[in-house]
Amino acid sequence: MPASLKVNCDRTALVDALALASAVVPSRTTTPVLTCLKLVGTDGELQLRATDGQISLALTVPGVEVASEGEALVPADKLGQIVRTCEDSTVALETDRNVATVRGDGSTFKIYGYDPKDYPAARETQAGAAFQVTAETLRRLIARTLFATAVENARFAINGVLMERKGKRIRLVGTDGKRLAVAAGGCTGDGDMTLIVPSKSLNILVKMLGDPDSNVTIGKSDGQATFQVEGVGTLVTSLVEGTFPPFEDVIPKDQDKRVTFDAADLAAAIRRAALLTNEESKGVRFAFKGDTLVVSSRAPEMGEAEIRVPMSGYQGDAIEIGFQPAFIIDALKVVDGQQVMVEMRSPQKPGVFKVGQEFTYVVMPVNVA
Incomplete structure (x- = not known):
């Protein structure tokens, strides 16, 4: 893949994608490359990648023309600020070595980045028991349970939401010890699956569910869960360890x-x-x-x-x-x-x-x- 990336982007679509990807970027880290987004232009598409070590996100940016395939590793905050302040309908982005140049009508910005090779490899899971649920259903279930989860608690398992799939039914459960929320809906396929998904991961995932008719494929393997949102991208997250409280007794x-x-x-x-x-x-x-x-x-x-x-x-x-x-x-x-x-x-x-x-x-x- 050529080192130089050249793309022309719809500014609004890029702003939205940068905001979502930046939500994964850690606010504090001793690893500078984790404060960056990896931009990958290939096969006529631009992909944004972000990770904090526990969550990895890959988004496809719509409305992009890839003039030259390549990669870039750019600080997320500066790139986001620059694209937001541009008033043009489209922006051009190109890289030369570790320098990214953003151009609009009458404005040029050069951002010093890092070598894309220094970025962690994309996380992948081999999900053998995947199932599908509509974005509309999953968004509703998350909204009805995430608010009830513990923010910080010694019982680490309640710092996330229990996601329980049995056959064609999916149930999400959130609790902080003082209240309990249980929401249920339908899904496709057969089989069982149980996950405890970190609250941060669900806060990011719900922002990917804007199209109610899109399908979300959910899989699990090796202590990780994969959420592939049709037409948007893929989120891979580590799962919360431990046993969720026996909520049905409550x-x-x-x-x-x-x-x-x-x-x-x-x-x-x-x-x-x-x-x-x-x-x-x-x-x-x-x-x-x-x-x-x-x-x-x-x-x-x-x-x-x-x-x-x-x-x-x-x-x-x-x-x-x-x-x-x-x-x-x-x-x-x-x-x-x-x-x-x-x-x-x-x-x-x-x-x-x-x-x-x-x-x-x-x-x-x-x-x-």
């Missing part, structure tokens, strides 16, 4: 009080009540009785709030229970526009929020006495 089976709400209406009431909470009084009280839910809050030296929400079809005795409002709003946001069933047992037991068989959210109560 989902209550004996709830005897239930009612259904519009998710957006319930979220709006909780947001209003949460306006009068503080660090000392984080909880919001939910009082279910008859045909009315009263959502209330009280914070010393701040004030009180009481929001009344009509309800119909309530089953069970009256109950008052406290929840942290942010935890409930997080769940209602990802099912906005749908009906959500709320199930309870007692003020000391977890509450359950459900959307059919596709979404189950379990959240621990808080003391609001």
Whole structure:
């Protein structure tokens, strides 16, 4: 492959690809080449590659004309900043040794890079038991579980999302020990597969799922998972080690009080009540009785709030229970526009929020006495 790379790119498409690839680049590293993106022009396509040692991403940039095949290794931040600030519809990029030149109408930038040979080799997995799911389904499942994962926790296995495939069903599970989100959908093929995917990897993957009709092929081997997104690129990630908690034991089976709400209406009431909470009084009280839910809050030296929400079809005795409002709003946001069933047992037991068989959210109560 010739050393000199020459390409003409649609600026908007390149900006989007650079932003996505740069999300993989580590913010701190003792290995300078990892702060770079590898650009590979071959077979009429331009590919961007990024890695942090645990995640590897290869993207195909649309709207590119490859005038001369070659490779370049360019600092991600500078390349991204330059292309974003260009106002042209197209930009030209070419390399000479380790110098990359970016040209627009009336502007020229030279960026000092590195030898492409110094970049880590592309990670590949031989996934023997791959299956497919639509981008629309996978995006929905990630959105409904990723928010509930632990940011930092000594139990490393809950720093990721459990991805469990059984036959033609796929289920994702996220938890931080105080709440649990389970989302299910359909996939193709037969067989079983279990993965614990790091949260960072899923945050990047979800940005690759813009076309709802594209297919995503998921495979696993040697402690790695591969996500090949049709028409976009491939993400390879190391998996989280350890055993995911036995989450099915956490989902209550004996709830005897239930009612259904519009998710957006319930979220709006909780947001209003949460306006009068503080660090000392984080909880919001939910009082279910008859045909009315009263959502209330009280914070010393701040004030009180009481929001009344009509309800119909309530089953069970009256109950008052406290929840942290942010935890409930997080769940209602990802099912906005749908009906959500709320199930309870007692003020000391977890509450359950459900959307059919596709979404189950379990959240621990808080003391609001």
